[in-house]
Amino acid sequence: MSAQGFTGGPLQVERLPQRKAVNLVMELLAWLTAVIAIAVLGIVVFSVARRGWSELSLNLLTKPPIPFSFTNAPQGLANAFVGTLVIVGIAALMALPFGILVAIYLNEFARPSVRASIGLTIDVLAGVPAIVIGIFIYGLLVAGGGGQSGIKGALALAILMLPFVARTTIEVLALVPNSLREASLGLGIPQWRTTLSIVLPRAIGGILTGTVLAVARVAGETAPLLFTSSLVGAHTSWNPTHALLTVPLAIFELSESPDPKDHARAWAAAFVLLMFILLASLTARWLANRSARKIAGR
Amino acid sequence: MASIDTTSTEPIRRPFEGRRVHLGDVLLQGFAGAAAVGVVVIVGLIVWKLVDSADPAISKYGVGFVWHKVWNPVVGREAYGAASFLFGTAITSFFALLIATPLAIGIALFLTELAPRGIQAPVTALVEMLAAVPSVVIGLWGILVLGPALRTNIESWLHSAFGFIPLFGPPSASGASIFTAIIVLSIMILPIVSSISRELFLGVPHELKEGALALGTTRWEMVRGVMFPYARGGIAAALILGLGRAMGEAIAVTQVIGGGVFIHWSLFGQGDTLASKIASEYQGATSNLEVASLIYLGLILLMLSLVANLTAQWIVRRVERRHGVVRGGRA
């Protein structure tokens, strides 16, 4: 690896001004790209905030929508917010134990070859488009008389969450020092007890982080619910055996409406959703920093 | 975090000889093992169910479905084909990648080489927050803000200035066009490509970088001569993962792309991708053959995503082996 490889010619001091100029241009371009990225994020968030702020009110969260309203009676998206709470909650309850168990198996019990192949499968599952998972659950459970329901929607979301939860749990379990396990086993504590009472609690911070991130991602998903929980009425329901409206789906439908009042409600709902997701991401990041420092730094 | 680290050669934590096997051990291993198998089962089920549900269309059209250009749901004249949507997927993903890649690499370089210590963390966080914005919100912004803005400002200018290039046809009527979809997709894949690139650049060994700089290269020459070649494989994987993401995005695309069964070169016209067609037609599909054809589209999409994903994973694992990297840091 000679110096010529870098400059395409001998490192000539005489050509230094040109080389420095090229360098400067490239550095400026790099700065520019960073500015563009921040600008884009800023524009999107600012757009949502500015347009959503005016329509933001308690009504949005507490009043159900009134379709085809010819009056100015207060309406909101209460059914969507409740539906999101219920469906995402159930999805998390499904994905969390599943993901933790998978991670425990891969990290505590599995041979390296098994670990490799199942690890690959998890990564493959993470790459399946959300809409394909929606069609999958539809074909499996909804079509042919099954009917839509919040639980089926939650199942689709849980499949989306699973790879995230599994991945972060595996990484966090791997961070727990082996010496701890060996000490525990050496004391005669059975492996299952070791795993559940000693290893897992040390990893709980990371697991929580992974779950919060997964919840944040899945709270904004529309495609899987399009086929599993979209035929809904206007009143608020907590019942997951019926199809429930979710906030992203509500935004999707309102966004294609011609009525500016619908657009206003879409912006407001988008603002609330965005704030929730950003807050959750920041919380997860904070949690991750704390637990990483705790495990590694001590 | 693109893949699970499987390169560790740690001894297996199995009970050593002579130990009693507790019921709890068996149970835990059983349940956990079942969960692990469950993941494989889910992936298999997804493929199987899609093939099974698309069967009426597969048996009728076979592989030829892929290059049929027609999509006609009229009773008595029904004919379906994926070609126009494959075209849409290809064009939108290609151009989105074209736009996002230089930006993403630029940001990654900025964050690893140029950013002052204080703004590194906030800017990294901001870029990752862009990834957290739900696709439906970007789509909402696309329909109501970006589309009309592009139509009045950029599309008309590009058409009048460069209209002789078939890419720049007459501007779209309402802002919904393939061009808007391309911009939206670029925004969505930018964070993925940039965060993976950033990790790759952070992983370039210091000695290599310092060595080059010590030889008198400028920073750009060092990037070009050391970092790019070193991270080349990983960046390829990042691009492919971004491609996979762009191909699979249904909601934001269907909101802004306008909808249509056309194969044409103008970026300002309407169209559909595999994913957006499924999203817009699925609820209203009338005949069994139409539903099966839509699922066939989904199957093609799944195959493409799997190929992209597996290719990226293969590249990552090969690169890691070559560099002898052990990620994850087992204590």
Added chain:
Amino acid sequence: MPRLGTSIRTITALAIAAAVAVTAAGAASAKRATTLNGAGSTLIAPALAVWGPAYSKTSGTEVNYSGIGSGGGIAAITAKTVDFGASDAPLNPDQAAACSDCVQIPWALSATVPTYNIPGLHSGQLKLDGTTLAKIFLGQITKWNDPAIASLNKGTSLPDLAITVAHRSDGSGDTYAFTDYLSKVSSAWASQVGPAATAVNWPTGVGGKGNPGVAAIIASTPGAIGYISVAYVKQNKLNWTRMKNAAGNYVLATGPAIEAAAQTVKSVPPDNKMSIVNPPSSSKYKGAWPLSTFTYVIVHTSSTQAQALRKFIFWALTPKAQHLISNSFLVFAPIPKVVLVAAEKTLAKVH
């Protein structure tokens, strides 16, 4: 370390408790009122938005409805993902075979309306006839100041603006009525595109989802023309087109005009399949709107919800319910007596 561990444990415990509470609340509310779930036509959606609360007040049964297009409604009821489907298009032979124990009951009368967005022209100013409309949607007329349009609109100055055709991208009963009309008035349309259908291979134009989708395109695109259910035209304050009916008069889609078109039904066939587009030229229909359509509710003759469905549909067919939606806001017209009798006869099969 213990403090952080405990607080995280507490948070986790609280979160799980909250999730369980939410699920319990959901399960508890499961046993309350009867709910009827329906999906389909966006044309009938405004009517159901009025009928739903009114019916819930008298009977306690909740009616949930999702406007996903008539095609979607037929698919949903065939797949039994809903209790009732709503469609402006009657079942075609394949669909009837697939939904073998289904009946279709006409329960409302409305119309689809060509609407336009031409700068400078106000509502009701544009005049069109069937042939010209067909040519526009075939893509043969591409500018608003085309001689063919101008000859129908003497005295109105039409701009030199490109026509953007807007149509439905989903399976739609409005599309069915619209294409039914076009195929009857234009042989070019019939041969190039085909007969009435809920979804066709459009020669030109931009697709929108549902009536709201098409309305959105028209509202935001100068030069656009599309076809929309009457209630949506009113609600979004779009421009009405005057259509020339077979009797030679230019009419607007008002309640009386739609009622006049419905008078063409002398007797109802056993499967209730009726087409009232393009009424004949006799003086009896001189004021008839040529794009009127009945709209149907499709249910299985026997199902777990049959009783509740029967009560609901019976209520919807009563004069009181029909008058609830035949007002100046929604512009449905009350269904004629002969159709009402046929509807109730079919309803008797549902039990």
